[in-house]
Amino acid sequence: MSKMSNRLETLREAxxxxxxxxxxxxxxxEGINLGLICRLADQLATLHERGVDIVxxxxxxxxxxxxxxxxxxxxxxxxxxxxxxxxGQSRLMHEYDETFRRFGLVSSQILLTRDDLRHRxxxxxxxxxxxxxxxxxxxxxxxxxxxxxxQELEFGDNDTLASLILNVVEADLFINLxxxxxxxDKNPDQNPDAKKLSHVENIGSLDLDAMCDGKTAVxxxxxxxxxxxxxxxxxxxxxxxxxxxxxxxxxERVFNGEDCGTWIVPDEKCVSGRKFWLAYNCDPAGxxxxxxxxxxxxxxxxxxxLPAGIxxxxxxxxxxxxxxxxxxxxxxxxxxxxxxxxEDMNKIxxxxxxxxxxxxxxxxxxxxxxxxxxxxxxxx
Numbered sequence: 001m002s003k004m005s006n007r008l009e010t011l012r013e014a015x016x017x018x019x020x021x022x023x024x025x026x027x028x029x030e031g032i033n034l035g036l037i038c039r040l041a042d043q044l045a046t047l048h049e050r051g052v053d054i055v056x057x058x059x060x061x062x063x064x065x066x067x068x069x070x071x072x073x074x075x076x077x078x079x080x081x082x083x084x085x086x087x088g089q090s091r092l093m094h095e096y097d098e099t100f101r102r103f104g105l106v107s108s109q110i111l112l113t114r115d116d117l118r119h120r121x122x123x124x125x126x127x128x129x130x131x132x133x134x135x136x137x138x139x140x141x142x143x144x145x146x147x148x149x150x151q152e153l154e155f156g157d158n159d160t161l162a163s164l165i166l167n168v169v170e171a172d173l174f175i176n177l178x179x180x181x182x183x184x185d186k187n188p189d190q191n192p193d194a195k196k197l198s199h200v201e202n203i204g205s206l207d208l209d210a211m212c213d214g215k216t217a218v219x220x221x222x223x224x225x226x227x228x229x230x231x232x233x234x235x236x237x238x239x240x241x242x243x244x245x246x247x248x249x250x251x252e253r254v255f256n257g258e259d260c261g262t263w264i265v266p267d268e269k270c271v272s273g274r275k276f277w278l279a280y281n282c283d284p285a286g287x288x289x290x291x292x293x294x295x296x297x298x299x300x301x302x303x304x305x306l307p308a309g310i311x312x313x314x315x316x317x318x319x320x321x322x323x324x325x326x327x328x329x330x331x332x333x334x335x336x337x338x339x340x341x342x343e344d345m346n347k348i349x350x351x352x353x354x355x356x357x358x359x360x361x362x363x364x365x366x367x368x369x370x371x372x373x374x375x376x377x378x379x380x
Contacts, residue, residue, distance in 0.1 A: 007199070007263050010239055011255055014173035016053040016134070019044070020162035020229075024179040025245030027063040032092060036245070037099050040177075043251040044139065045103035053134045055169055056107075056141045057162040058096070064088030085146035096141055106138045111145035117164055118281045127168050134169070156225070163229035166238050167276050174233045176226050177245030182262035183227065199263040203231045204377045230264040231379035232280060237270030239263065271375060279335050279375040284324040286315025286342055288368065295327050298334060298376060304367040305336065305374065307356065310349040317342045324380070325369070335378040336369035 021040065026033060044054050062081055065088025075081045093109050100107045110129070117123050133140050144161055159176065166174055180188075181196055188194040200206070208227050230240035243250045243261035254260050271279075290298075294309025305325060317323055318341045325334040338345065345368065348356050353366035 004257070004259060007239075008255075008257050011173065011241075014052060016055075016169060016171045017047065017173045017175060018055045018057060018162055018166050018169065018171045019175045019177065019251075020057040020158060021059065021177040021245055022158065022179065023059040023063045025177050026058065026060040026092075031067045032060065032064050032095055034095060034099070037095055038102075039249060040245075040251075041096075041099045041103045041105065043249060044100075045105055046252060047255070048105060048137070048139070053169075054139050055130065055134070055165060055171070056139055057158050057165060058092065058141050058143055059158045060092050061085040061089040061143060061146060064092045082147045089143065089146075092143075093141065100139065106136075108133055108138050108140050110140050110142045112142060112161065113145050113148060114281065117168070117277075120277075123168070123277065123281070130169050159225040159229040163232040164280060166233055166236055167273050170273070171238055174230070174238050174240040175251065176229065176240060176242045177250075178223070178226055178242060179244065179246060180223060180242075181244045181247070182242055182260075183223065183264075197262050198259060199265060200230075201265045203227065203234050203264055204267075204379075227264075228379045232276070234264060234266045235271050235375075235377075235379070236273070236276055237266045239266050275373070275375050278322070278337060278373060279378050282322055284315075284335055284380070285317035285321040286313065286338075287324045287326050288313060288338075288345070289326050289328060290333065291328065295333055298325070298374070301376070302371060304371040305334075305369040306353055306366070307345070307348040307368045308350060308352050310345070310368055313342050313345045313349060315342060319344075323369070324378075325374075332378065332380060334369075334374050334376045335380065336374035338369060339365035339367055 026036060048054060062075070062085045065084035065086070066075065068087045069084055073080065075084055096107055112126065115122070116126055130140055142161065142165060144158060162174065162176070183197045183200060184194040185197060186194045208224055226242055230242065233240045241254065241261055241263055243254065247260065250260050288305070288310050289312040290305065290309045291311050294305060297303045297309070298305060311328065317338060319339060320337055322335055323338045324332055325336060327333055340348065344360055347359050351359060356366065357363035
């Protein structure tokens with residue numbers, strides 16, 4: 001089977017899709033692009049009629065509110081951006097609601113901060129709410145709750161939020177609508193000879209820094225964050241389609257077999273939803289630097305990280321917090337939950353597991369990070 005026919009088959013078999021649309025697509029210098037929302041609703045309605053569940057992650061609140069702030073005011077600080085978001089979010093949802101209803105669709109609004117997905121009980125509440133909405137054939141429209149989110153509770157960008165929502169709703173397809181025509185082998189803004197990639201296999205092997213430097217002017221993400229989100233989706237076993245959201249009826253066309261955008265092939269060995277949640281719903285609190293032997297053991301798969309392979313500890317963290325595992329050259333290897341806090345980890349690093357009790361007076365765990373709480377090749 002050809003790559004295109006396999007892609008088309010996967011698209012048509014998808015039963016639950018997360019669609020993300022960015023500010024650079026959704027808004028213009030004059031505010032919300034109403035024609036684009038209408039075309040988006042038309043395409044989503046077609047999928048909805050086929051029985052497909054759809055979750056929409058939409059940016060655009062700050063950009064939509066910018067035109068309504070007092071003349072001469074700039075969005076230089078966090079309170080100003082949060083205030084603009086408060087204005088724009090209501091306008092954005094009004095336009096979505098009015099337009100979707102014309103196509104027979106019912107929508108709902110869900111605003112999240114990272115804290116809502118970081119705590120397991122709140123994560124499950126979000127999952128249960130979304131499950132019921134999808135059961136009722138409603139299209140949830142999700143955005144970050146900019147008005148209350150502070151730096152440590154921010155997702156950073158809606159590409160990140162969308163990648164986490166894939167796990168919440170157990171989606172089987174991710175469509176990311178951006179201002180670019182797809183993924184290029186190098187930055188097309190700086191390299192006229194850049195070539196668009198029709199598909200990407202083994203996304204974890206790509207040098208994303210070289211391919212994706214630069215950000216869009218309106219949004220906060222840029223292609224790097226979109227590829228990082230696709231990398232996370234691939235780890236879950238979810239394919240990603242990166243499309244130009246400004247290209248007319250582009251979703252309809254790809255479902256009819258047209259070769260648009262870039263198709264990101266999922267990993268053959270996907271991680272569990274639990275391990276994905278552990279790895280990505282909070283930022284690492286510190287680093288464990290490991291030697292070459294430990295790195296080889298981890299990359300071989302199925303191994304826990306033992307204290308003997310750790311050469312240095314950086315940061316201040318508690319037992320149970322997320323930490324990065326980094327090679328001696330500085331390359332990220334994995335993330336995982338530390339069995340020991342940084343103080344004890346500093347005491348036992350470089351030692352064999354049977355020496356832990358004599359050093360600490362106890363040995364609750366022989367590992368520094370257990371393999372069940374370790375994710376290799378994390379897309380951070």
